[in-house]
Amino acid sequence: MRRTARLLTGTALAVAAAGLGTAPAYGGDTTRLELYPSSVVPGRQVTVNSAACGDGGTAAGDAGAVGAGAFPLGPTEGAASGRFRVPPSAQPGTYEIVATCAKSGRRVTGDLVVTLTAPREQVYPRGSVKTGVGGALGPDPVQTAAGVAALAVAAAGGTWLLHRRARGDGI
Template identity: 80%
Template sequence: MRRTARLLTGTALAVAVAGPAYAGDTGRLDVYPSTVAPGAQVTVNTAACGDRGAATGDAGAVGAGTFTLAPSAHEGEAIGQFRVPPSAQPGTYEIVARCAEGNRQVKGDLMVALSAVYEQVQPRGSVKTGVGGALGPDPVQTAAGVAALAVAAAGGTWLLHRRARGDGI
């Protein structure tokens, strides 16, 4: 019983001590939106610089130069913005922020795409199911199939009409 109590107490103590250390990931730079088109505005924020911390951002990799991150009202986060140049080439770029106090550095990734809006593509063509399609690539085969169906329908109608008259089959 004592052994179990010690084990549980030790586990609870470890969680209590380690819990706040992992409560928030302060070692990264969040980039919003993470995928943009050239010319778009990007917002970055981090909690790595503390409650009143400011930082200097560097978006030189994408050609946007430096920008300032100032303390915000969001629980000790510093926030800043920059504009991706219209001449930016597609690819993934590393954005860096260096805290004013403590010289801590955090990084985040920004993906530049030709178009940040993805269009829905409508399907084209036929599905190869083995059953066949309503309209195949050969108009002669299509016409032959329609003719066969018409003959079958006419024959069936004629047979039903004869049976209804009492002529028999």
């Protein structure tokens, strides 16, 4: 019994010690720049976030690889954030965007993909489908009324037949 207790205690202490060296769950990825959107067409704006500079930290961004030049990253909640515009003359490809934290001098990078076609957005259907069958508010109210009347007659006839069968009169 003691051996099992020691084994469990040792395992729990090892797991707790391993957990102390990990990054907090709320901190985000502090090794890379987060780019939104990560794939963009020339002329569009890109938002850059980095948790590497700490809470309230600032950084100097460099998007010179894509031709946008330097941009500032200001303090936001838990990260440094900034924006730059991809120039209309940018060629398709993958570009490295760099930010250097003001206090620590830490350098973080992220990849930006420039494409000539914009990513497709979800398109939802709208309107009616031409199936040949009218709807409840279809184009011909006379046909709609005739259909409702036919359904009512069928329901009444079915009910009458079931009632006769239940009484034992037969069909």
